[in-house]
Amino acid sequence: MKFNRRLVLSSMLSAAAVAVACGSSPAESKELKLGLSMPTLNTPFFTVLVKAATSDARSLGGEVVQATNANRDAGQQITDFGNLITAGGNAILSGVVDRAAIKPALDNAKSRGVPVVVVDDEPAQGNVYAVVRADNVAMGAKAAEALAAALTTKSGSILEIQGGLTTTNGRDRSTGFDKKFAELAPNIKIIEQTANWDGPTAANVVSTILSGNKDIVGIYLATDTLYYDPVAAALKSRGRLHPVGQAGHIPVVAIDGGASALQAIRDGYLDATISQPVTDYAKYGTKYLQDALNGVAMKAGPTDHNSTVVKSGSYFVDELPSPVVTKANVSDPNLWGNAK
Known part of the structure; x- marks a missing residue:
């Protein structure tokens, strides 16, 4: 019988097409069943994150099986991880209550083959596929630039109300601010006070410092979502x-970009804030989890969304850019504080 190479090749290609259609290709995308482990759901930051991640999971052809609220209880977050996996979650997008205490939860997920992406902060230990966060040192530096530009004097003191210094974000936002502000305004004293991410404490700090220091010419808030309204x-x-523009105005600059802060910028009371890319945390965190399910290896280097993945210890960290928000761009619909 005469050998027909074209016929054999055609048959091989047809068989390959059938194999792909039947799901035997290793490149087939697995269905994402996303679990969301949130440290708390009493702030717009995390409620917006949950809403965005739910939409992003659906756009990838998956679904959110459950969203849990740890109420800032590290032990509860460990339990939540187990509950998400029991509910059918095959991937988990998580915030962090406690950087060190989350390790048992991460270990449990790893032992059960469930990839995890952590957003906003970096765990102290444990295995994750990726971390998606902003460069908090850079955000602090941007806040310093904005506050220095808003000052109308080259002398006096500014009040820096820090976040919790036991957290990476708290330390980084302070470090970035202090270094840059000292370069830009070397003759202005920085009075540092921590409020440990607590609004009423921040209000007490302002009252106490203003009572004892008559030369306060500016204020930096490590978070506007927790500090701005009480301050x-x-x-x-x-x-x-x-x-802004009236006698007695004290320039105030913050980080986060929540809805009330954006309104305060519109009203003229807050000079600027540095917006966290919350909806992008959800978008790219969800995308990375889909990649993990599909067997795609994470790697360092520039991304296709204007950021860079860096290696931090054993973690791949996607450091997303954070825009400075002023009256000029406060109504940008891409800002998470403007999310409906």
């Missing part, structure tokens, strides 16, 4: 809350 209320009660 603004404290300033108002002391007759010190005035809009």
Whole structure:
């Protein structure tokens, strides 16, 4: 019988096409069944994150099986991980209650073959596929630039209300701010006080510092979602809350970019904030989990979304850019604080 190479080749290609269609190709995308482990759901930051991740999972052809709320209890977050896996989650997108205490949860997920992406902060230990966060040192530096530009004097003191210094973000936001501000305004003293991510504490700090220091010419808040409203209320009660351009205005710059902060910028009371890319945490965190399910290896280097994946210890960290928000761009619909 005469050998027909074209016929054999055609048959091989047809068989390959059937194999792909039947799901035997290793490149086939697995269905994402996403579990969301949130440290808390009492802040817009995490409620927006959950909503965005739910939409992103659906756009990838998957679904969210459950979203849990640890209420800032590290032990509860460990339990939540187990509950998400029991509920059918084959991948977990997680915030962090405690960087060290989350390790048993990460170990449990690894032992059960469930990839994890952590957003906003970096675990102290444990296995994750990737970390998606902003460069908090850079955000602090941007806040320093914005505050230095808003000052109308080259002398006096500014109040820096730090986040929790036991957290990576708290330390990085302070380090980035202090270094850059000292370069830009070397004759202005920085008064540092931590409020441990607690709004009422931040308000007390403002009242105490203003009472004992008559030369406060600016304020830096490590978070606007937790600090701005109580701090603004404290300033108002002391007759010190005035809009930009009016006599007595104290320039205030913050980090996070929550809805109330954006409104305060529109109203003229907050000079600027550095917006966290919350919806991008959800978008790229979910994408990386789909990659993990499909067997795609994470690697360092530039991305296709204007960021760079760096290696930090054993972790691949995608450091997303954070825009400075002023009156000029405060209504940008891409800002998470403007999310509906």
